[in-house]
Amino acid sequence: MKKSSVVFEIMDSEIRAFWFSVPRFPKLGHSSTVVKFDRIPIPTGIIEQGTVRDEGALIGILSTYGSQKPVNNQMGYLAISLQQGFIQAYTLPWLPKRDRKSAISLLVDEEISIARSDLFYDFFVLGEEKNKSLKVLLGATRRSILEQYAFIFKEAGFIISGVDFGLSIVGQALGFEANEDVLYLQEEPKGLQLVLFRGTVPDSVRALSLPPFEDGSEEALREQIELWENEIKRFLFYHRTQYPDLNLRRIVWSGNSVLDKLAQRLSASYQDFTVHRARLKDIPDTWQKGIGENPGFGEVSVGYALRISSHRPGFNLWWQPIKDYKVKQTYLGLAFFAVALFMVGTLLWISLLHMASPLQQEVALLSREGIRLEEQNKLQTDLAKAWNKVSVHPGEIGKRLASVQDLADTKLKIEQVGYKQGILSVRGSANESKIVQDMIRNLRDLGWEDPALSSFRITNQNMVEFALSAKESKISE
Known part of the structure; x- marks a missing residue:
């Protein structure tokens, strides 16, 4: 598919318009079949040295011209005068692509006297020798001038997509050698x-x-x-x-x-x-016929169209507003998608909630009943296990508790030994912490599992007061 575009060459006394088609996907050659070249007279005083002096009059002229075309919000490109601009070639030390924009920004600060707040600029590489040199072409103009043109053309039904200097286009279009x-x-x-x-x-x-x-x-x-x-x-x-x-x-x-x-x-x-x-270089025959009775007047506008359709490098002094617009549209699109997704999710959630409400109530009731029964069963099981251990092996447990009590000596005093539901508890005091460590090891030797300190304190007399707990090891029934 092709999309119609128009290039406007802006001069003080006239505007030259060239209509053409741009292939959506790059390919060799040009297959535009419908092109048109127009010259729009501009009365004296409306544009002077590239600056618009009467916005209303120019909007009226362009609106009248646009009303004769069957399009609205037409994509347009501007070729402006160099009188209000700057263009210069520079040879710089070679830089990798990732560093070039920052380097050009510094060059702009050094070479261009226009305040950054009122500056639009662009650059492209004319040639490079890796690790040696980089030749770039830098162009700039006042932001206020371009924004005024963009406003005027938008009011007339044209959306600006690119801006370049007319003379910058001529050098490429006529095939001048480096x-x-x-x-x-x-x-x-x-x-x-x-x-x-x-x-x-x-x-x-x-x-x-x-x-x-x-x-x-x-x-x-x-x-x-x-x-x-x-x-x-x-x-x-x-x-x-x-x-x-x-x-x-x-x-x-x-x-x-x-x-x-x-x-x-x-x-x-x-x-x-x-x-x-x-003579324009590589111009299709259909484009040459489109110029018709205006030879010598279409080098800039037709040359610009050739560059756009063939995707050759060149200035676009309007790249920053286009970038800002695309970023804004992306954020708006993401925000719209997020809102739409949220609304769809909310509707689905409400629908499912209504459908699941009776089931949720029944599940909650059964869940509470199941938890109650599970707790009762666990309590009964634990009591049964504890009773079986005590009732089936009372003599063995007594022996094991006596063995613990026998660990006491002059350096270790065991004050209390207790047993409940398979848990051994021991409270006592010792002359030093090593004695307590030895007792923990002895408990393991006696068959108690996971002996550990539950409390530990050193008194004013340098005695170690402690409390131990351990689990009863499994015994055969």
Whole structure:
């Protein structure tokens, strides 16, 4: 099954929307058959330099656009301007995966001046050499900006699932290589944007806000192109002085026929450069047809959709709210399950209680009667055993008690010897504790079982007063 999604590229003067389908399970290739590319005009002043100035107006525009679609709470992704963001590549010592998030958190504190309370950031690995180095790309923007966008789109019926910078997407979508530098020219509704890419990472951005030619004549067009060409030469000259290792051999442009003419002039000026129109990498034919009459305007939105559908790594600056939402939903689900389980258990318990109540009363009555009879039987048995022992062997018991009494000597005084129901009790005193230990051993020798002290006390005259008990050993009847 596939689920429909939409990517919005947010610009000051328009929002570009690309609708596509995402396979639920990763697989090779793209099989989307229904795609659509729209350009939504935004009046001047609603969005300025990537910041929304009029929430109500933008909600109204998006709501009107969304009402034309047969969906509600549609999953959406945002490609935002880098004007309110930060992006930078770093080479760090190699770290195992479990330590990378904490290390990046420290890097964020060092490199980004935005307060943590108003910061959303993300990173992904560009490359690594185990035990040597780790190259990461770090991106960040203000939390307040993203939360404002999420609120606006939610009011219009779209649920945000991911956010990235438009220029971060371009480097991947156009297939820039890690070891090359590329100058990217992107047509804007009110000018031209120059972006120097080092690998897939946008390193420097400059906007040329030049007024459009008024009369539409060839002369006016030529003058504007010449102005743009001079600004580009200054831009390249500056960066060559800043980066001695600059390996710039390619200029890529995206736009209309005006940029096409500019590209021809740049190709003539930089004959050792490769100058060509931007071409998305690995785009399905059905997606190419979906762009239709908007060539040069879909690199960001379509490139973002390609990355989502192919599950390539990239920024998601909205990952923290998504994580918090999932944790909240998990807890709510567990709480609902626990309540439901408790209610079902309670109903079952009440039902079983009603069914078992008569039986419980009868069982309790029989149990009490059984306990009473068992106690009576045990008492009678014990009395019978004791009587049999005394009555059958009175002479032998007397002899054994006399043997105990004979253990007394000058060091051991036996004051009392008693016998009751098979239990021998002896009370006496001795000169030292060893005598008492010897007596316990002697009782065992005389055939008494488990002799043990029941009391033990040393008097002021250093005499040991004690009391012993032992069980009668079994005798033949």
